[in-house]
Amino acid sequence: MKYQVGDEFFQRLPLILAGPILKHTEPQSVTVWVALKQACEVELKVYGTTNDGEMLGECLFQGDRSTVALGKYLHVVAVTARSTVGHSLSSDRIYAYDLQFTTTNQTRQTLQQALCSSSYPTASISYFEHQKPTFTLPSCRLQDLQIVHASCRKPHGSGFDALPILDSLIEASANQVQLRPQQLFLTGDQIYGDDVADPSLWVATTLGDALLGWEEQLPVAGVYCTPKELPPGERAKVATNEAGLTAGLHNKSGKVASHLLSLGEYYATYLLTWSPVCWPVVFPKGRQVTSDRRAIKNWNQAVKDLRQFIYTLGKVRRALANIPTYTIFDDHDVSDDWNLNQAWCLRVLGRPLGRRVVQNALLAYSIFQAWGNTPEQFAQGQPGEKLLAAAQALSANAGKDTQADEAIARYVGMPAIDTHTDLPVLVRDNSVFILSRHSETLTWNYIVKSDCHEVIVLDTRTWRGYPADQKTIAPPMLLCPKAFEQQLVLPLRKIAEDTHNETTFVIAPTNVFGSQVIDWIHHWNLQQEKVFSTDVGDAWNINVEALGKFLNTLFEQRQQVIILSGDIHYSFAARLSYARIHGDSSSVLVQLTSSALKNEEALTKLIHTRIKHWLLPEKLRYWIGWMNPANMVEIAGKKLHRDTFTAKRYHKNRLHQQQQLAGPDWYCVLEWMIRQSAQTSECTADLSSFIAPWKRAQNSQIRYLQPLMFWKSRWFQEGQEVVGLNNLSLVKFELPNASTDYQIIQDSYWFCSWYPTKIVYSRFQTQLTPNEQLLGNFKF
DSSP states (O other): OOOOOSHHHHHHSOSEEEEEEEEEEETTEEEEEEEESSOEEEEEEEEEEETTTTEEEEEEEEEEEEOEEEETTEEEEEEEEEOSSOOOOOTTSOEEEEEEEEETTOOEEEHHHHHOOSSOOOOOOOSSTTOOOEEOOOOSSGGGOOEEEEOOBOTTOBSOOSTHHHHHHHHHTTTOTTTSOOEEEEOSOSSOSSSOOHHHHHHHHHHHHHHHTSOOOEEETTEEEOGGGSOTTOOHHIIIIISOOSTTTTTOGGGTTTOOOSHHHHHHHHHHHHOSTTSOSOOOOHHHHOOOHHHHHHHHHHHHHHHHHHHTHHHHHHHHHSSOEEEOOOGGGTOTTTTOSHHHHHHHHTSHHHHHHHHHHHHHHIIIIIHHHOGGGGSTTSHHHHHHHHHHHHHHTTTOOHHHHHHHHHHHTOOOBOTTTOSBOEEEETTEEEEOOOTTOOOOOEEEEOSSEEEEEOOOSSSOBEETTSOTTSOOBSSOHHHIIIIIIHHHHHHHHHOOOSEEEEEOSSOSSOOHHHHHHHHHHHHTTOOTTTTTTTSGGGSHHHHHHHHHHHHHHOSEEEEEEOOSSSBEEEEEEEEETTOSOEEEEEEEEOOOSBOBOHHHHHHTSHHHHHHSOOOOEEEEEETTTTEEEEEOTTOOBTTTOOGGGSOGGGSOHHHHHSOOSEEEEEEEOOOOOOEEOSSOSOOTTTSOHHHHHHHHHTGGGGGGOGGGSHHHHOOSSOBOSSEEEEEEEEOOTTOSSOEEEEEEEEEOSSSSOOEEEEEEEEESSOOHHHHTTOBO
16 A cells, blocks of 8 residues: 655645744744745744733844755745844743745745645644744743753654643643743654654655655665665665664664665654654555564554554644754664764765765754754855755755765765775774764754853764774764863853853763663673664763763863753663862762653663662762773772772773872762652643543553553552653752752653553652762762
């Protein structure tokens, strides 16, 4: 059964295929991203409001920009509005914005008209009667700051999608400027290039080709194939052997059986992830697609999960239109293990198909995510604008414009290829190798600032340092020395000189610290040289030299740091207390992890329960460390006296020679925060908009069995360390009475498994100060 996507299909669709998504927003400018089915001049206006957002006021900002033609039916723009008379936005007001679209034949459509069509007669992206999206800037007081973060959203993943919860959080506080969520940070895996469901690829392939208006020629085994010639469920050998992708290794071929390959498929996947518009109304049954019994079962289950996902996309769309949204990639935005280690780079980037897939993914990321994160890079004359021109030229010539293709490779940072070896060029950066890149390559990391906080968003994928004196599978530095300087050292110094921010956030897509049992598994896998598709090398603490440098760099400039991360498909909070041996003060790092939005697994469901705390509780962890060169060693809690942790007692391969003879420069201790009892969320009372009718009927049928299903009972589900079900987290601060020290809170929202289903939240809370009592356990 073929998915019918042609001229008639697009004629029935509204003008807007995805969006609007509110992106980089600051007192002087507002950027909104939108994807359309035809070329338009798009005008953005930003208004003040009165009566708590109910009434529109004067127009404060205005801007316009033409769409970029990425294909016959795909025209994208991120339009930025500014003031021409010196207006600026403040943090104590609610603002609204509006869009107007002018087509090439001078036909005009309002935002509401552009959202609707015969196929979609109604669409709401506002919380007010005036039907305009609204937003507020981050508060100037830390105790009123409201930041949402989350990661890892796989459409066919198990469980309910947690991102629609954001819609309810905004709706419940839309007219309350101090309580309304003010920023959203999506910290990785906004789409999945690998681990794609067969029905998803069935849609994405056909939709992608139709959006482009041409079929890409993919290099496969010395010939060229179109995406349709590589059908869903049959791509494992091509993805693994021809592209070199590693997600399917170790008997995991199912992870790449429907891997995205073409540019159109990556484009289409973004539209399908953020909007309900392009999804088919009906999916074929498994038996209509294949005769294999297991494949039929998997297809039908994936369709059920996708239908539930699609059911709440309207809520996701409205939420993203009403909160400034910032993103950064992790590996799945391209493919599992992307740039994991030197071996991956040599294996994938040295093959024509592997290189093509990575370039396609990065071009799609640039347009659908990076453009809105850093709109200044896409201004006139900047590398981003040149990239957009090249993407447009590539599509205008049906993918056959070699010059445009080379320009795209240059701007998205594809490394040069050695003509003698056909392998990517690596260059030396002190003791590590890094991928070569052109001077005009886009910068993926960026900074967001307000009056009371700063957010430093790290790129830990394209600036990795691969050890020059170790095996190619050795865990990398997630930031090479050059990247440390560019992404952390210089920004921290500049921000300190320019402003006085109360709190520093750092977005680290992969965790700085994780569960100790996961660390053990990673080290065991490394010893077995089983590093692909097991995330060995993605966590900071697998390379202790890089971790030591990371901590030293942060604490040289800040005494308080908050890390927001995702990646691992469960949420938790931990506090690291750090002190210099010859220093007068100590520092604190609080890591808040939120994952996954939609990708809960059997293991994460298990550790969500009391079993985790019963069998594998997280214990206090202690380290001693050195400054130059940076290094750190974990020590047992029973050996905290100076005489028992002298560096020379450790294996010589763990430390540099001078560190074997000298004492440490600093020490730290990590503690996990208790997950408090789940509380029922007050943001919504009606769950019918979250749970599709067929799913509600299914839940109703088994409700009488609930007393027998003890593993779903509230008591059993009240674990004490992590939230392992799909979740989304809200970060805020409290200043207790008569105290000068803030407490930081992460409320992780999730759907409870006991009947009836409700949205609940688990709170993690800790002081934003070091634990001096635990630091006192060290005896020097």
